[in-house]
Amino acid sequence: MSEAKPPLLEARDVAVRFGGVLALGGVSFVAGHGEICGLIGPNGSGKTTLFNCISNICRCSAGEIRFEGRRISGAPRHRMAPMGIGRTFQNLALFPTLTVADNILVGAHHLGGAGFVAGMLQLKLGRREEERARARLDAVADLLDLRNSLAALVTTLPFAVGKRVELARALIGEPRLLLLDEPAGGLNHAEVNELALLLGAVRARFGLSILLVEHHMNLVMRVSDRVIAMEFGRKIADGTPAEVQREPAVIRAYLGAVT
Amino acid sequence: MVLIAPLGFLGDYQLFRLTLIATYALALLGLNLVMGFGGQISLGHGAFYASGAYTTAILMTSAGVPYWATLPCAGAAGAALGFLVGWPALRLRGHYLALITLALATAIPQALKCKALEPWTGGVQGVIIDKPGAPFGLPLSPDGWLYLLALAITAVAFTLVANLLRGRIGRAIVAVRDHTLAAEAMGVHVARLKTRTFALSAALTALAGSLGALETEFVSPDSFTVFLSITLFVGSVVGGVASIGGAVAGAVFIVMVPPLANSVSRAAPGAVYGVILIACLYLMPSGIAGLLRRAAASSWWRKRKRGGEHVA
Ligand SMILES: Nc1ncnc2c1ncn2[C@@H]1O[C@H](COP(=O)(O)OP(=O)(O)O)[C@@H](O)[C@H]1O
Ligand SMILES: [Mg+2]
Numbered sequence: 001m002s003e004a005k006p007p008l009l010e011a012r013d014v015a016v017r018f019g020g021v022l023a024l025g026g027v028s029f030v031a032g033h034g035e036i037c038g039l040i041g042p043n044g045s046g047k048t049t050l051f052n053c054i055s056n057i058c059r060c061s062a063g064e065i066r067f068e069g070r071r072i073s074g075a076p077r078h079r080m081a082p083m084g085i086g087r088t089f090q091n092l093a094l095f096p097t098l099t100v101a102d103n104i105l106v107g108a109h110h111l112g113g114a115g116f117v118a119g120m121l122q123l124k125l126g127r128r129e130e131e132r133a134r135a136r137l138d139a140v141a142d143l144l145d146l147r148n149s150l151a152a153l154v155t156t157l158p159f160a161v162g163k164r165v166e167l168a169r170a171l172i173g174e175p176r177l178l179l180l181d182e183p184a185g186g187l188n189h190a191e192v193n194e195l196a197l198l199l200g201a202v203r204a205r206f207g208l209s210i211l212l213v214e215h216h217m218n219l220v221m222r223v224s225d226r227v228i229a230m231e232f233g234r235k236i237a238d239g240t241p242a243e244v245q246r247e248p249a250v251i252r253a254y255l256g257a258v259t
Numbered sequence: 260m261v262l263i264a265p266l267g268f269l270g271d272y273q274l275f276r277l278t279l280i281a282t283y284a285l286a287l288l289g290l291n292l293v294m295g296f297g298g299q300i301s302l303g304h305g306a307f308y309a310s311g312a313y314t315t316a317i318l319m320t321s322a323g324v325p326y327w328a329t330l331p332c333a334g335a336a337g338a339a340l341g342f343l344v345g346w347p348a349l350r351l352r353g354h355y356l357a358l359i360t361l362a363l364a365t366a367i368p369q370a371l372k373c374k375a376l377e378p379w380t381g382g383v384q385g386v387i388i389d390k391p392g393a394p395f396g397l398p399l400s401p402d403g404w405l406y407l408l409a410l411a412i413t414a415v416a417f418t419l420v421a422n423l424l425r426g427r428i429g430r431a432i433v434a435v436r437d438h439t440l441a442a443e444a445m446g447v448h449v450a451r452l453k454t455r456t457f458a459l460s461a462a463l464t465a466l467a468g469s470l471g472a473l474e475t476e477f478v479s480p481d482s483f484t485v486f487l488s489i490t491l492f493v494g495s496v497v498g499g500v501a502s503i504g505g506a507v508a509g510a511v512f513i514v515m516v517p518p519l520a521n522s523v524s525r526a527a528p529g530a531v532y533g534v535i536l537i538a539c540l541y542l543m544p545s546g547i548a549g550l551l552r553r554a555a556a557s558s559w560w561r562k563r564k565r566g567g568e569h570v571a
Contacts (some may be wrong), residue, residue: 039535057440057444076446076447076448077440077443077444078443078449079446080444080446081278081444081445081446082446088439093438093440093441093444094437094438094441095432095433095434095437095438095441095442096437096438097436097437097501098430098433098434098437101435105427106430106431106434106442106445106447107432107445109427109430109431109442109445109446109447110445110446111448112427113430114426114427114428115455116423116428116455116459118422118431119423119427119428120420120422120481121418121422122420122422123396126426126427130426133420133427143373169445173392173445173446184376190435
């Protein structure tokens, strides 16, 4: 009997309620292995909330989420990174008193096992782990052009660089699924183009899948294999970039949002 | 080295005060780990100090254990008590740890007076122990030997904690303080990390309590009132919570300022102490360590600028 490989990520009827506000009203979708999947929708349509459900920062009030066939909704938050789900945050969630290098290294925390005793006594286990983590730090810092900022405190960085530090912090943890919440925030036109190239390069190099929330339509349509559009906590379209752009509900949602 | 030199020329009383500074530095190292690096507030570290002191006193008098063998036991007792207190308190958000540790500090003197425990604790009377002499025929007074012992233990503890803070666990401790949610999303098991940090902190402070008992040759419930916890808290804040160097500065404050206040005004030393404390907090909001760091940074900067002008 040949069982089909389960999809990388599958959401079924995910609903979230904040008091009286229905932030998500039953969203279902599937993200495949190796895909870049764009997630678009006007402000307040529930994109960040959906991310928070996947990383268990928010609890779903109904529905469930599966990753590689395993149910993850309801799991403890600190289990998500070791399972292979990395993420960035819309409004930067960096560690303000740590340097860029240390911020990124925290992303490798779950790959290590050296505890208090190994750390205090500088046991070989801890030293080897630290060397490996620093080698990966060098690699992601090169890729994301952060080499010259490694010693800086993150509070001294422009917003856009902070976004890159978050991306580096997620990448160093070797995720199989990367959740990016508005990675182009604070970027100018040329930088958005660079980001598009970078996302393609990241997928190729690390063999991961990306779920991408973005407002820059050009970016989303250019890099995504598939696009999901949301409005008022519901999915209104799901298909190739070309299909979604033609969808009347999507055009209406965006024209309505522009005014 | 410089720190061993005092053995040559200082009298026993002066050595005793230096030993106290080393001992409080160790206690504050533990407290700074929780407050400065972990971002939690503990108002009850005096209880861990007491647990170490009593462990040493009871093991020496009731079980005939040699003093040096009681030191690791005191650390273990502190870690166990810290774990018991931290495990529930650190799973709740908000200021539960501050409240629970304060409750512990308040309860400890009464618990030590408890009738059922009197055969071991000596009740209100406390326990008298002997100050250990120097081993291996070293030509040192007991005070000289204790100074050396306290100095060595404190130095080792500072080195181990510095190692810890430089690596994976240290980064995670600070990350949790800075942004708990992000640290969790990076895979840090927050409750476990906080509990272990707290247990280590309690162990260090208990070890200090054990040394303190050997120095004063006496433990009693009245030596470990809630006032001791407040003193440690004050020392930690005045020294500078967010650095391990701050623990030394705070220890100097704890040992030197009360006699100073006493010499300024015999009538109201408490008021003088209060004024000095408030002045310190106003003038050095990030503690003595923070002030020294800034002074070092600015003189380094000036030197560099001057160097630059030479070249130009
Ligand atoms: N923590 C929260 N508490 C209450 N309401 C929230 C919270 N987070 C999001 N919301 C609400 O949920 C809806 C969806 O928000 P969000 O997921 O941030 O949208 P998007 O990321 O698409 O802009 C909005 O109406 C928002 O006000
Ligand atoms: Mg959002």
